[in-house]
Amino acid sequence: MFPDPSSRSAELFARAAAVMPGANTRHMVTFGPYVVYGDHGEGCRLTDVDGNVYLDWINNFSTQIHGYGFEPVLEAVRAQIEKMICCILPSEPEVELAELICSRMPGVEQVRFANSGTEAVMVAIKGARGLTGRSKIAKAEGGYHGQFDLVEASFLPTPDNWGPDDRPAAPPFGRGTPKSLLDQVVVIPFNNVEATIARLEENASELACVIIDPIPARLGFTPATLDYLMAIRDFCTRNGSLLIFDEVFCNRAGYHGAQGRLGVTPDMTVMGKIIGGGFPIGAIGGLRSAMSVFDNLAGPLRVSHSGTFTANPISMAAGVAAMKHLTPQAFDQLERQGDRFRAGLTQKMNAAGLEMRANGVASMTSLQFFREPALNYREFHRRSGDNYLQRMRALHRAMLNEGVLMATRGVMIGSTAMSDADIDETIERAGRALAAFAALPNAA
Ligand SMILES: Cc1ncc(COP(=O)(O)O)c(C=O)c1O
Structure with a gap:
């Protein structure tokens, strides 16, 4: 007991x-x-x-x-460990996993890897800022997007600090969070089309992106309504802000992810968890137009994205094996x-x-x-x-x-x-x- x-x-x-x-x-x-x-x-x-x-x-x-x-993952990992744990060069499993993900997710034409969902969210936001030249992000009230102070604004708010229903405040989660950081977060009420669009319009000229988990665990897996997602999609298209879906968790909603299931295509998608076959992983995917911000072959580098363990071959090989069986x-x-x-x-x-x-x-x-x-x-x-x-x-x-x-x-x-x-x-x-x-x- x-x-x-x-x-x-x-x-x-x-x-x-x-x-x-x-x-x-x-x-x-x-x-x-x-x-x-x-x-x-x-x-x-x-x-x-x-x-x-x-x-x-x-x-x-x-x-x-x-x-x-799960034997296919164990086999792939054993084989990869024997060959090479990690090195400075990219590896074939990275390309294979990228191809697999791009072939399934409607909003992912290109993808880059990270070590965790948190890291992927950070990189996606950096990318949206680089692409638009704007600094603010919008997120849904109570939304969880990982472990850093910007997105932790309005994570677990309470009646004493959450503000009006139609204009949610952005209370910090951790003490000492800079006010200047909180000023960069526009909090939108989940599934309230009118109030959300009004909030977004108010901040339109400064909004780099709207990041949203379309089937949030923290709200008990009640999905965003189609009307809600379509209204935000429409706003982002009109305004030149990026729509980012955080599918770190809800990617398992279907073969084509949550976006395939719900029928709305974001500009960028953040993934993690299941795509690594049980090993540490994160991914930033998106339409070519959005992902171009990371393309250092096309011109001067606008947004940097690297990391010692990024796309490590073990996670990549495990991810390929796991995803093939999904x-x-x-x-x-x-x-x-x-x-x-x-x-x-x-x-x-x-x-x-x-x-x-x-x-x-x-x-x-x-x-x-x-x-x-x-x-x-x-x-x-x-x-x-x-x-x-x-x-x-x-x-x-x-x-x-x-x-x-x-x-x-x-x-x-x-x-x-x-x-x-x-x-x-x-x-x-x-x-x-x-x-x-x-x-x-x-x-x-
Ligand atoms: C929706 C969502 N975003 C981001 C994260 C952060 O991912 P990680 O724990 O891999 O950093 C999580 C983790 O649970 C999550 O559920």
């Missing part, structure tokens, strides 16, 4: 606390009173250092789309199983008498403490209630004790390693966890 003070995980956590602030290097995946330490994985199951086995419904926040020990049939399976999962969870939520919702798209699911879908950050925040984090922590623990690993904010991510039997087993286990959770004081 978690927590167990005599466990190996508790011991490792105590050792880590002595040498690492907060005993971690990854705030988003920590929980209390200590964190379970992973040891090995097979298929969709992960075993911790105490031998507890979990059905893994995080898959490292999406990167392990084929689960653990066929249209694989996406169909993920979609069908996602629907089966959410339907099963909904039944269990109802059986436990909980006012909850299993929301999501394809293999991305979010457990929510309300029944009607929330269309924007404020609805999600208000409906989740004041004790949201406390309740989510309790549910997370109940799941852990039933052998189901989910993210601390109720995000659950599937993989191709799961069979229908694994889905059904998870639903049964989750059902017991939900019932245990429902029996706790303050659960409802």
Whole structure:
């Protein structure tokens, strides 16, 4: 049972606390009173250092789309390691992965690689600024685009700092964020066409780009509406600002990415996670016209993009192997199983008498403490209630004790390693966890 003070995980956590602030290097995946330490994985199951086995419904926040020990990725990585880990020259797998991505994504005619989603977002914004000569960016309220202060403006805002509904403020996430930086961020209300276009028009002459995650995890995977995306697309075209889709997470919404699924083509697309086959990666793709800003063969260099480990051959080779197995049939399976999962969870939520919702798209699911879908950050925040984090922590623990690993904010991510039997087993286990959770004081 978690927590167990005599466990190996508790011991490792105590050792880590002595040498690492907060005993971690990854705030988003920590929980209390200590964190379970992973040891090995097979298929969709992960075993911790105490031998507890979990059905893994995080898959490292999406990167392990084929689960653990996926032989084609292991083979490709073994072969690449034997040949060359890294060198100063580009490698063939880089070209192969670029070709694969460009052949699938409607808005990606050319692509460049980075080491993480955060880095790719930074480079895309730099590119948009270089192309337009403008400095401001617009982002949706509550949107997550990685770990740097510019895009962290209005990440997890609260009623005391979020400003009017139709003119959201840009509160800093970290103390000491320069005001001059926050002045460069125009925050738009997700899925509110009128207020968003008014905000964009007000800042039109200074706007380099609008960056938006069209199926945001933080908003429980409720997609942006087609009207909303089309209105922003139209504004960007008229205004010469770049429309950037952040598909670091939601790229797994389909074979042609979220943009293929939703039917709107951005100028640039930021990717990461699944395209690296479980290894560190990020990518900036886009239409030729947008990507030309990085073209140092065409004339003087306008925007620089490099990095010691950029396009490292291991990530490239793993990415090629993983993506080749992400066929249209694989996406169909993920979609069908996602629907089966959410339907099963909904039944269990109802059986436990909980006012909850299993929301999501394809293999991305979010457990929510309300029944009607929330269309924007404020609805999600208000409906989740004041004790949201406390309740989510309790549910997370109940799941852990039933052998189901989910993210601390109720995000659950599937993989191709799961069979229908694994889905059904998870639903049964989750059902017991939900019932245990429902029996706790303050659960409802
Ligand atoms: C939408 C989105 N953008 C950017 C990032 C940052 O990617 P990374 O963690 O690889 O830096 C993430 C990571 O979860 C993400 O979900």
